[in-house]
Amino acid sequence: MNYISVFDVIGPNMIGPSSSHTAGAVNIALLAYQLFSKPIAKADFTLYESFAQTGRGHGTDKALLGGIQGFGTDDVRIRDSYALADAAGIEYHFTWDDKTKTAHPNTVDIRLESPDGQVQTIRGESVGGGKIRIVQINDIDVVFTGIYSTLIVKHADRPGVVAHVTNVLSGHGVNIAFMRLYRDYKGGTGYLIVESDENIPDDFLEEIRENELVHEIMLIQI
Amino acid sequence: MSMDFASGKELHQLCREHGITISEAMLRREMELGSVSEQSVRERLERSLQIMEASVHEPLGQPRRSLSGLIGGEAWKVYDAKIESLCGVALTRAIAYSLAVLEVNAAMGLIVAAPTAGSSGVLPGAVLSLSEVYGWPETKQMDGLLNAGAIGYLLMRNATVAGAEAGCQAEVGAASAMTASAVVELMGGTPDMCFQAASLAISNLLGLVCDPIAGLVEVPCQSRNAIGVANAFTCAQLALSGITHPVPFDEMVDAMYRVGRSLPWELRESAKGGNAGTPTGCRWSAGGCAGGCAGNCAPGNDAGQTAAAR
Numbered sequence: 001m002n003y004i005s006v007f008d009v010i011g012p013n014m015i016g017p018s019s020s021h022t023a024g025a026v027n028i029a030l031l032a033y034q035l036f037s038k039p040i041a042k043a044d045f046t047l048y049e050s051f052a053q054t055g056r057g058h059g060t061d062k063a064l065l066g067g068i069q070g071f072g073t074d075d076v077r078i079r080d081s082y083a084l085a086d087a088a089g090i091e092y093h094f095t096w097d098d099k100t101k102t103a104h105p106n107t108v109d110i111r112l113e114s115p116d117g118q119v120q121t122i123r124g125e126s127v128g129g130g131k132i133r134i135v136q137i138n139d140i141d142v143v144f145t146g147i148y149s150t151l152i153v154k155h156a157d158r159p160g161v162v163a164h165v166t167n168v169l170s171g172h173g174v175n176i177a178f179m180r181l182y183r184d185y186k187g188g189t190g191y192l193i194v195e196s197d198e199n200i201p202d203d204f205l206e207e208i209r210e211n212e213l214v215h216e217i218m219l220i221q222i
Numbered sequence: 223m224s225m226d227f228a229s230g231k232e233l234h235q236l237c238r239e240h241g242i243t244i245s246e247a248m249l250r251r252e253m254e255l256g257s258v259s260e261q262s263v264r265e266r267l268e269r270s271l272q273i274m275e276a277s278v279h280e281p282l283g284q285p286r287r288s289l290s291g292l293i294g295g296e297a298w299k300v301y302d303a304k305i306e307s308l309c310g311v312a313l314t315r316a317i318a319y320s321l322a323v324l325e326v327n328a329a330m331g332l333i334v335a336a337p338t339a340g341s342s343g344v345l346p347g348a349v350l351s352l353s354e355v356y357g358w359p360e361t362k363q364m365d366g367l368l369n370a371g372a373i374g375y376l377l378m379r380n381a382t383v384a385g386a387e388a389g390c391q392a393e394v395g396a397a398s399a400m401t402a403s404a405v406v407e408l409m410g411g412t413p414d415m416c417f418q419a420a421s422l423a424i425s426n427l428l429g430l431v432c433d434p435i436a437g438l439v440e441v442p443c444q445s446r447n448a449i450g451v452a453n454a455f456t457c458a459q460l461a462l463s464g465i466t467h468p469v470p471f472d473e474m475v476d477a478m479y480r481v482g483r484s485l486p487w488e489l490r491e492s493a494k495g496g497n498a499g500t501p502t503g504c505r506w507s508a509g510g511c512a513g514g515c516a517g518n519c520a521p522g523n524d525a526g527q528t529a530a531a532r
Contacts, residue, residue: 006248006367016327058289059330074332
């Protein structure tokens with residue numbers, strides 16, 4: 001959505017007390033959960049600056065733990081997210097780091113681990129009013145917000161990946177709103193991030209995977 | 223013709239040209255820009271109202287303390303006051319409801335930010351109290367939300383509603399302006415009167431600082447919501463009586479933003495100044511004195527005792 005809706009003003013519907021420290025934290029963790037798209041055995045959270053200083057009083061920990069269980073900002077189960085994580089067998093740990101300076105005062109690192117040992121780390125920032133952005137995936141700097149349907153393609157930084165992905169998308173009539181490329185170093189690992197106003201059908205992800213340079217695909221639907 | 227608008231002036235123009243209310247203009251804008259039906263907008267507004275209804279009433283039956291223990295039970299104290307009502311039924315109830323929403327919010331309950339969580343009590347407090355007193359149906363309550371949404375959208379677009387950017391005047395001040403305008407329309411006033419009420423409301427709270435004790439959305443946020451309601455009622459009454467503010471709405475939005483940007487950082491949600499920076503405010507902070515009170519706060523933390531004493 002690229003306009004301010006009446007529901008951006010009269011909203012979001014949210015579990016209190018803070019749109020930035022509670023709802024925003026839920027949104028970051030929910031995106032981490034959607035990106036990971038695997039069962040979670042272990043979750044580690046590191047909270048920085050304002051998140052670390054006032055997070056306890058704002059239930060930021062409960063919000064984060066709720067988000068990685070798939071709860072949205074208006075889900076009353078957030079209040080009980082510790083007990084529900086225990087019941088689900090999720091091991092969790094919080095680090096309240098109020099010493100390290102980060103680019104944005106409301107920053108959290110989330111490390112998720114699946115039962116078979118697969119790991120994903122993301123860094124998210126809560127930028128106000130429940131709005132957020134993800135600024136790192138697995139230590140590579142990226143930027144996306146989750147406002148749009150988002151396709152993330154992890155790939156080897158070699159020629160041909162972008163052309164392949166855009167070919168598949170245009171073949172299926174998906175209109176690309178924004179597209180950005182990130183990588184750790186030349187010839188290393190890259191992330192292609194494609195955002196679209198419409199739903200990106202997941203039935204052609206296999207086609208994208210056919211390219212041997214593609215390592216992994218993540219998809220977030222609005 | 224497009225129903226989008228970027229200023230109060232343009233919104234006013236649309237209302238005049240089409241002979242419609244502010245709420246109707248906002249409804250048409252939402253349908254146009256979101257490519258959605260009126261029914262779908264109204265279904266979402268219905269959900270907003272359901273949450274608002276629950277959040278104004280829930281703490282009256284079962285007061286809950288906040289995570290920190292700073293607040294809890296205030297709504298019931300006002301609602302059930304054994305003293306003669308000083309403010310009359312509608313305003314007293316609106317104040318109680320606004321306090322209630324902040325109690326729900328502080329206890330990790332479900333609320334509708336309007337426009338923020340810290341100012342979420344003002345609009346539902348006023349609209350739902352008046353609806354009970356005057357017997358307004360749900361569709362009319364939705365009009366109140368749409369009207370308030372239009373004013374809030376303009377404040378978000380052309381200024382800010384973030385306390386960290388422009389202080390409490392941008393949160394409770396914005397909520398109060400939105401509510402004043404909504405109340406005017408619901409009471410039968412013209413779009414012009416709505417803008418007058420909103421301008422007066424912004425003007426009255428201009429400069430209000432954001433100084434939450436321990437950085438929490440509790441004190442002074444809760445009672446600020448009560449003053450946001452009272453200011454909205456007062457400004458609606460002024461506008462409905464034909465009183466005008468010489469400075470147009472768009473200029474007041476700009477003035478609010480410029481005042482906000484000139485507030486020192488200590489008074490913009492940093493929890494270092496105002497209430498938060500007092501020795502007592504500092505003692506409530508988990509991290510202890512962060513320098514805001516210039517080292518006046520006593521060593522140690524007696525917040526626990528204070529909470530227990532309450």
